[in-house]
Amino acid sequence: MGNMPIHVLGDSHAVYLKAAAEGRLLGRRRASFCIVPGATAAGMRNPRSLTDALGRFRASLAWTGPRTLHVIQLGEVDCGFVIWVRARRLGESIRAQLDASLDAYAGFVREAQRMGRRRIVITAATLPTIRDDAPPGAVAHARREATASLAERTALTFDYNDRLEAMAAALGVDWADATPDLLDPVSGCVAARFRNPDPADHHLALAPAAEVWADRLRPALARHDAWLPEELARAGLRRLRALRAA
Template identity: 45%
Template structure:
């Protein structure tokens, strides 16, 4: 049985909490690069240098390990909007660039010899409109996209991620159906962090949601 190796942005902490709570049926390893973006994977000199960190951790191929990738929240919550606004390009063009970079990273791992790579959907945004508590919220207020727009973009993003995974016949899973309110289509209050300065999911509720999704994978 393979062990999991979770890599991605700070939202990987939900998987780490799940492991600490004993919710996974497999041994798990973690690499968190705060602020990592999918689009930044095409640039080894990006601010976070995420691609270099991920490649150092995962390459050459680790026997008995299955990578699990968690990226996209930073893209959908901020970077896609900021780049479109700053570069004068469309949101669709920036969405495509992010997905392309993500897919290229997946292919790098597959080509290196990983028979399975698990792709996880980007976490829906949690920061309310006009909310500026916390460093992340203050940094992101420079773009005008509403919570609704950012959530809708995340759903589009995840549909494209799922399609890329299907094209490569690798597993995809996400927790959007569980963490979004059925009435509003926005993040449910139960899944917001109790700390208003924290843009991550509720640490315990998020951990349980991801553990259920990962454990359900038939890999």
């Protein structure tokens, strides 16, 4: 009966998942995408954000269905920029801003669940790659207000993902994390082979990142693919009973 379709929502780092799907690394299945560069988890509480990520995500959910697996990729912008800057501007702790980001993220997932989109995979936030001595680039320039070092941004992302995993469990959704595959065990940061060839580009190298994300998503995909034929059979039986009763 085929594999369950997927719908990917996220910031620009969702491109790794798109590449995996388009390269058939996730099997033969329909895939759709709503990718909003600059989208943040914190922005899921703000319908008037510059990116309009919340509005665009809501609109994309309106045309998916309960038999679609929704894969969400958010958090890199939060851990690499937003949390640091908002903490400084508002005179709050990093912890308070981390909590606020996760609360907004959880609120969006609950909203999706209320819409009947209960088949969800939350993916770990992408680790930062911009080095402290990186050449000037568009992203580095835009994030210059955040003065945290690469080590500090990486440590915050680890903390964020630990909390995100617990949040996924509490919400009853799947969790996928490619972080262990991306790490250099010596430096504790992203390994060289996953770094973008352009040192000013904060995205991971596309092909290897797509491969490891495909590996990490396959268990969740297999579980939901196994459910689909059973659900379709049950739905067919319900329709048959309704016709007989008419």
